[in-house]
Amino acid sequence: MRTAPTILHLDMDAFYASAEQAAKPSLRGKAVIVGGLGPRGVVATCSYEARVFGVHSAMPMAQARRLAPNAAYLVPRFGLYREISEQVMGLLRELSPLVEPLSLDEAFVDLEAGQTAWDAESARLTGVKLRGDIRAVTGLTGSVGLAASKMLAKIASEEAKPDGLVLIEPGTERELLAPMSVRTLPGVGPATGDHLRRAGITTVGEIAEAGEDELVRLLGKAHGVALYAMALAHDVRPVVAERDTKSVSVEDTYDVDIHDRVRVRMEVQRLADRCVRRLRGAHLSGRTIVLKVRRYDFSTLTRSETLRGPTDDPAVVREAAARLLESVDTTGGVRLLGVGVSGLADYTQEDLFAQARTAAAAASAEELEQAEQEEAEEAVEEPVPPAERRWHAGHDVRHAEFGHGWVQGSGLGRVTVRFETPGSLPGRVRTFRSDDPLLEGAEPLPLVERRPGDVGSSAAGGEG
Numbered sequence: 001m002r003t004a005p006t007i008l009h010l011d012m013d014a015f016y017a018s019a020e021q022a023a024k025p026s027l028r029g030k031a032v033i034v035g036g037l038g039p040r041g042v043v044a045t046c047s048y049e050a051r052v053f054g055v056h057s058a059m060p061m062a063q064a065r066r067l068a069p070n071a072a073y074l075v076p077r078f079g080l081y082r083e084i085s086e087q088v089m090g091l092l093r094e095l096s097p098l099v100e101p102l103s104l105d106e107a108f109v110d111l112e113a114g115q116t117a118w119d120a121e122s123a124r125l126t127g128v129k130l131r132g133d134i135r136a137v138t139g140l141t142g143s144v145g146l147a148a149s150k151m152l153a154k155i156a157s158e159e160a161k162p163d164g165l166v167l168i169e170p171g172t173e174r175e176l177l178a179p180m181s182v183r184t185l186p187g188v189g190p191a192t193g194d195h196l197r198r199a200g201i202t203t204v205g206e207i208a209e210a211g212e213d214e215l216v217r218l219l220g221k222a223h224g225v226a227l228y229a230m231a232l233a234h235d236v237r238p239v240v241a242e243r244d245t246k247s248v249s250v251e252d253t254y255d256v257d258i259h260d261r262v263r264v265r266m267e268v269q270r271l272a273d274r275c276v277r278r279l280r281g282a283h284l285s286g287r288t289i290v291l292k293v294r295r296y297d298f299s300t301l302t303r304s305e306t307l308r309g310p311t312d313d314p315a316v317v318r319e320a321a322a323r324l325l326e327s328v329d330t331t332g333g334v335r336l337l338g339v340g341v342s343g344l345a346d347y348t349q350e351d352l353f354a355q356a357r358t359a360a361a362a363a364s365a366e367e368l369e370q371a372e373q374e375e376a377e378e379a380v381e382e383p384v385p386p387a388e389r390r391w392h393a394g395h396d397v398r399h400a401e402f403g404h405g406w407v408q409g410s411g412l413g414r415v416t417v418r419f420e421t422p423g424s425l426p427g428r429v430r431t432f433r434s435d436d437p438l439l440e441g442a443e444p445l446p447l448v449e450r451r452p453g454d455v456g457s458s459a460a461g462g463e464g
């Protein structure tokens with residue numbers, strides 16, 4: 001194990017909910033709950049103001065509504081979250097080539113490998129600067145944990161929440177862990193927790209005291225040995241760079257749930273083609289085809305199939321994706337589809353000429369852009385099915401007369417819109433008929449205004 005706290009764990013604070021609060025001035029300081037709003041929906045993220053009522057992620061939405069009836073309930077906007085995530089991951093990659101994302105808003109970074117930190121002092125400074133940069137670029141806060149291992153870095157960021165930084169000095173780990181619940185350790189869920197409790201073990205310190213033999217007797221060889229090691233703060237798992245586990249994938253969220261099976265099949269084919277274009281643009285091929293389906297109730301399924309060898313053949317990917325779709329029930333409607341390829345092999349060989357590589361990268365970026373353009377055109381040409389217009393709570397809209405806003409609620413042929421933008425004051429609410437021709441869906445606005453040069457603009461009192 002390393003002797004300096006140079007593994008960093010970043011976790012954005014209440015990510016989806018914070019992004020929504022940044023986008024919607026009227027929700028700042030309020031209880032905001034983001035998730036599936038259907039009968040079987042669950043909470044994806046909630047703001048700290050909502051946690052006060054006992055709401056937490058993965059809770060059934062119906063229960064959340066009972067606990068916090070006056071909270072704002074919003075449908076997630078993954079396009080926006082992904083954009084912010086890319087900004088954050090970009091900042092992390094400036095610190096080190098070894099960045100291991102765990103989700104859109106969470107990642108490990110090996111600062112030592114990036115030579116950005118070598119001791120506690122430099123690690124802390126790096127963490128402080130990173131938090132400031134994230135704030136400046138995204139307008140959101142993230143918490144940072146620093147330690148000599150992944151396990152402790154993650155525990156540290158949890159302790160740091162919200163909007164903080166905790167550094168665990170190497171050598172103090174066991175003392176720090178001892179009073180903590182066994183559930184703090186990775187891999188200890190409710191079942192293992194109960195099992196240990198029945199044996200009189202509730203804290204990490206008690207695991208260490210029980211000894212390895214007792215743990216193995218209780219939990220079996222593999223789990224027992226691993227858990228005992230973790231209780232002693234032994235964790236030598238390396239930070240694994242993203243590209244080693246990378247996949248190429250594309251997905252689409254639909255404004256109106258798709259019910260028609262033929263249309264679902266067609267969308268999957270289109271996504272397969274797009275995915276292959278992206279794969280080829282990056283000079284990659286892959287063995288495992290992945291299909292992702294998010295249904296009307298927000299339940300998400302992934303199905304995958306591994307081929308005998310890597311491919312970048314659109315026909316092969318299309319067929320595999322179609323086969324995978326056959327095993328998925330889509331009768332209730334589909335709100336998101338995705339196709340991905342993982343298990344990637346690099347086509348480009350070790351490259352002696354850096355310039356050649358840069359040129360190739362530029363070319364492929366152009367290819368990608370062109371492909372996206374073509375897609376956009378395709379999308380325009382495609383006849384829009386005459387479906388009932390559905391306004392999702394929280395999604396952005398534009399009204400020809402009143403400008404940019406977001407859907408606060410809808411039903412009974414009406415839609416309520418609050419007209420405000422990330423940089424505005426809290427806005428007014430207006431109600432329209434849901435088929436109002438002046439109202440249309442809109443793209444999310446950037447949370448942080450980009451001010452080129454800032455010349456001549458009298459800075460409107462934003463936060464520093």
Ligand SMILES: [Mg+2]
Pocket residue numbers: 011012013014015105106
């Ligand atoms: Mg988070």
